[in-house]
Amino acid sequence: MAATALRMGVVGGSIAGCAMAIAGVRAGADVTVYERSNGELQDRGLGIVIPPALHQELVAARYLDASMETAPVGTRVWVTRKPDGRTAHEFGRQPSAVVPCNWGMLWRSLRSRAGDVRYHRGLPVTSVEREPSGGALIRTAAGVESYDIVVGADGHQSVTRELLAPGLRPTPAGYMVWRGTVSPSAFAGRPEQLELLRCAWVTVAFPRGHGVFYLIPSAPKRAGGAGGERLLAYAIYGYPPAPAAGRRQEDVATYVRTLADEHFPVEWADVVARGEHLSLMCHPVADVQVPRAADPPFLLAGDAAAITRPHTASGAVKALQDALCLERVLRDSTSTDEALRRYADERTAAGAHLVELGRRLGRAQVERTPEWHTMGPADVDTWSRAVLDGATSYLFGGLGVEVRE
Numbered sequence: 001m002a003a004t005a006l007r008m009g010v011v012g013g014s015i016a017g018c019a020m021a022i023a024g025v026r027a028g029a030d031v032t033v034y035e036r037s038n039g040e041l042q043d044r045g046l047g048i049v050i051p052p053a054l055h056q057e058l059v060a061a062r063y064l065d066a067s068m069e070t071a072p073v074g075t076r077v078w079v080t081r082k083p084d085g086r087t088a089h090e091f092g093r094q095p096s097a098v099v100p101c102n103w104g105m106l107w108r109s110l111r112s113r114a115g116d117v118r119y120h121r122g123l124p125v126t127s128v129e130r131e132p133s134g135g136a137l138i139r140t141a142a143g144v145e146s147y148d149i150v151v152g153a154d155g156h157q158s159v160t161r162e163l164l165a166p167g168l169r170p171t172p173a174g175y176m177v178w179r180g181t182v183s184p185s186a187f188a189g190r191p192e193q194l195e196l197l198r199c200a201w202v203t204v205a206f207p208r209g210h211g212v213f214y215l216i217p218s219a220p221k222r223a224g225g226a227g228g229e230r231l232l233a234y235a236i237y238g239y240p241p242a243p244a245a246g247r248r249q250e251d252v253a254t255y256v257r258t259l260a261d262e263h264f265p266v267e268w269a270d271v272v273a274r275g276e277h278l279s280l281m282c283h284p285v286a287d288v289q290v291p292r293a294a295d296p297p298f299l300l301a302g303d304a305a306a307i308t309r310p311h312t313a314s315g316a317v318k319a320l321q322d323a324l325c326l327e328r329v330l331r332d333s334t335s336t337d338e339a340l341r342r343y344a345d346e347r348t349a350a351g352a353h354l355v356e357l358g359r360r361l362g363r364a365q366v367e368r369t370p371e372w373h374t375m376g377p378a379d380v381d382t383w384s385r386a387v388l389d390g391a392t393s394y395l396f397g398g399l400g401v402e403v404r405e
Contacts, residue, residue, distance in 0.1 A: 006030065006336065009138045009147040011125045012154035013037075015103070015316050016302025018110035019323035020151045021117045022063050027330035029149070031117040034140060036154075038122030046179055046279055047216040047233025048106065048316045049098040049201070051394040058320060068109045069217040071100045071230060075200040076395070078380055080372040081265045088265035089373060092380030095397040098201060098313070100233065102216045106316065128152070128160050128298065136297045149336060150298050151326075153319070158304035164295050170286035170307050173359075175209070175239045175366050177310055178256040178282040181216070182232040186275025193267055197232070205372040206263035209238030210365050213268070231278065232271065235310060236260070237285065237366050252282050285309050285362065289355045294344035296337045299326070306351025309358030311365060313395055318354060322347055357391055 008024040010017045013035025024031040052072065058064040076096035082089045111119075120140075128150055129137040136150040152160020161168065187194040196202065201214035211234055218229040238259055260272035286307060293305045302319035325346055326339075333339035364370075364387040375383070384396050 006148045006330075007146070008032070008149045008151065009136070009145065010034065010151045010153055011128065011138065011158075011160050012152070012302075012304070013111075013119060013121065014153070014155065014302075015107055015110060016155075016304070016319035016322065017151070017153035018107065018114050019063060019320050020153050020301050020326060021114040021119075022110065023323040023327035023330070024149075024151075025115060025117060026062075027327050029330070031114075032145070032147075033114070033117055033119045034123050034125050034138065035119065035121050036124035046103045046181060046281075047100055047214060047231075048103055049100045049214065049313050050317050050320070052097050052099050054317060054320060055099045057324070061324065063110065063113055063320070063323065064106075065109045065112065068101075068105055071215045071217055073098060073100070073198075073200050073214065076397070077196065077200045077202045078205060078372075078375075079202060079265060079268070080205045081263065083373050086266040086269075088267050091372065091375045092377045093200075094380065094384070096201070096395055097397075098214070098394065100201070100214045100216045101316075102219055102231075103316075104219050105217060108219075125154070125159055128163050130163075130297075134297065148297060149340070151301055152298065152304040153301045155303045156307060158300065160298060161290060161300055161304050164292070164298055164300065165290045168288060168290060170288040173285040173287070173309060173362055173366075175237060175362075176282055176284050178234075178236045178238075178252065178259070178280070180234055180256065180272075180280040181278045182234070182271065182275035183278055184230060184232070186232060186271045190267060190270060193271060198230075202268075204264055204268050205365070205369070206238075207369055207372075208366060209236070209259075209263065209369070211236040211260070211264065211268070211272075213271075232275070234272065236272075237311070237362075238263075239366075252280055253277065256280070256282070287355050287358055289352050290348070292344050293348040293351060294340040296340045299340050299343055301326070301347075305347060306355055308351070308354040309362045311361035312354050312358045312393065314354050314358075318350065321350065353391070357388075357393060360387055360389065360391075361393075 078092035257273040301322040
């Protein structure tokens with residue numbers, strides 16, 4: 001069943017929404033997207049990473065432009081601060097191929113590939129409802145529209161999720177993540193760190209937390225401009241000093257610099273504490289999983305269906321895989337109900353796996369951290385296998401795969 005003549009409404013026009021719009025268009029549906037923000041999404045410059053195989057699949061399937069700039073690296077480096085000083089101690093390296101992307105550039109590529117879908121910016125969806133005939137309604141300030149399928153790609157506070165799983169809320173992990181991008185000027189006087197990041201991504205481990213560092217492309221400063229410059233992207237996980245501290249926007253820059261100075265080797269603390277921040281935000285870490293990712297005529301994608309702790313680096317990954325799945329089931333099923341049931345079977349299980357993996361990684365890398373400074377390369381591999389417990393994660397180079405006799 002190609003989805004010819006189906007009307008599909010997508011609630012949310014971010015990465016998940018644009019990817020789902022492409023899936024619908026490629027399957028033959030008539031697609032309308034509703035994005036609540038009236039801002040320029042392409043200006044968001046935070047970093048994300050995706051697996052190389054998924055990037056290749058998305059380019060081959062024409063979800064992404066092959067010319068979109070990325071910053072691929074193949075190794076993960078583990079460092080911590082020496083207990084008797086402030087300098088760095090490298091204690092492990094693992095094969096770990098990732099494709100770092102600039103969030104705004106990824107969104108722009110997906111948006112351009114969505115083609116001529118009706119994309120309503122600055123038009124929040126106030127509710128989604130079932131029609132007695134079996135269809136769905138999307139209600140906005142502009143009126144009510146009827147659709148055969150409604151995709152909830154509206155993130156953490158999804159109105160579509162509220163319809164399918166009333167009252168379901170994310171469960172807080174109890175700690176936070178600080179995300180930022182820093183100008184290359186941060187590496188002035190630190191050429192060794194910059195050179196390392198050209199071929200690797202780095203985990204800086206400390207008691208009850210860690211930081212992740214990698215380079216991403218810089219978006220062109222104006223339409224048609226050339227990119228090529230690299231920015232430093234980071235995510236730092238840890239506990240705020242008090243229940244309210246570190247949450248207000250005015251506290252963010254101060255506290256993340258304090259955290260770096262307190263726990264990082266001086267080489268990395270300098271980059272965070274004294275670098276020029278181009279973007280900086282923080283939020284509590286939480287997770288949630290819906291019982292079922294679709295209930296015809298509704299389905300959920302991305303964070304609307306499952307929020308996994310960001311240790312898995314799978315927020316955008318899952319959203320993109322959701323879209324590939326939707327296109328496939330729309331093409332291969334004999335009815336929309338069958339397509340959405342198949343989608344629910346596949347993507348509910350995928351979301352549940354990622355939520356559990358995120359919790360395991362959170363316990364091991366934040367809540368119950370080992371004595372990092374006592375570990376060596378063999379210890380890192382042994383620890384990684386124990387944490388994954390037979391699961392797989394592209395961030396660990398396949399170490400979670402057990403070989404049984």
